[in-house]
Amino acid sequence: MTPQTTTPLTPDDAAQRLADGRAVLVDIREPDEFARRRARGALSRPLSTLESQGLGLPDAREVIFTCRTGMRTGANGQRLAQVCGGRAYVVEGGLDAWDAAGLPVDHNAKAPLEMMRQVQIGAGVLVLIGVVLGLLVSPLFFGLAGFVGAGLTFAGVTGFCGMARLLALAPWNRPAVA
Numbered sequence: 001m002t003p004q005t006t007t008p009l010t011p012d013d014a015a016q017r018l019a020d021g022r023a024v025l026v027d028i029r030e031p032d033e034f035a036r037r038r039a040r041g042a043l044s045r046p047l048s049t050l051e052s053q054g055l056g057l058p059d060a061r062e063v064i065f066t067c068r069t070g071m072r073t074g075a076n077g078q079r080l081a082q083v084c085g086g087r088a089y090v091v092e093g094g095l096d097a098w099d100a101a102g103l104p105v106d107h108n109a110k111a112p113l114e115m116m117r118q119v120q121i122g123a124g125v126l127v128l129i130g131v132v133l134g135l136l137v138s139p140l141f142f143g144l145a146g147f148v149g150a151g152l153t154f155a156g157v158t159g160f161c162g163m164a165r166l167l168a169l170a171p172w173n174r175p176a177v178a
Contacts, residue, residue, distance in 0.1 A: 006065065006077040006088045011101040014064045014091045023062035023089070026055065028072060028080070035111040039066060039095055040104035047072060050083050063088050070094035118167045123148050 009017070017023040018041065027034050028047040038044070045055055047067075055063065063084045065073045073080065073090040081088040091098055099105045112118070130144030155161035167173060 006073065006081050006090045008092045009064060009089045010092055011098040011103055014066075014089065014098075015101075015103050017062060017064065017089075021061075023064050024057060025064050025066060025091075026057075027095070028065055028067050028076070029095075030114075032112065033068065033114045035108060036114060037095065037105060037107050039098050040106050042066065047076060047079075050079070055083060062086075064091060065089065066091040066098065067094045069096050112173050115164050115167060115173075118173075119161060119163050122163055122167065123152055 014023070014025065018025055025039055025042040026045045027038055027042040028045060028050065030046050030048065031044060034042075034044040034046075043057075045053075057063070063086070065080050065084075065088060067073045070091065070093045073094065077088075077090065080090070093100070095105070113121075126148045127145045130141050130146075130148070133141035134145070151162060155163070
């Protein structure tokens with residue numbers, strides 16, 4: 001038995017299948033990424049919950065998966081095809097290629113930056129401050145850069161990011177109260 005896999009589609013081919021009603025577009029990025037920018041009409045089904053929650057699609061149409069650049073869908077093709085249970089497709093180049101092809105994209109500038117970008121900005125600023133203060137004030141400030149580097153290494157090895165947990169508590173990352 002050959003393993004199930006996905007078939008790549010150009011953004012235009014994917015859009016045509018969607019317009020014909022033959023397919024449904026599923027975005028596998030995390031909710032914070034999806035909230036900020038997404039292909040118009042895409043459904044959010046985060047990769048992190050796909051096996052536990054499934055696709056939950058109302059019918060057996062073709063499923064086209066997308067992410068931001070196509071890297072996640074490409075790396076998880078076998079998983080996506082298995083969850084799909086049938087023929088699965090991926091958008092070549094992901095949402096970035098979809099947008100570059102001039103296809104409709106919904107933007108929400110009020111949504112917070114994606115958590116990973118917030119962590120990258122925060123870590124970069126802390127390292128920069130540690131290095132500048134280490135050069136100008138005291139070499140002890142180089143410890144700040146080292147601490148951030150150790151934290152990033154720990155996050156990469158274990159999958160737990162303390163900085164992301166702290167940033168999630170920031171006021172701009174809390175849902176708006178009606």
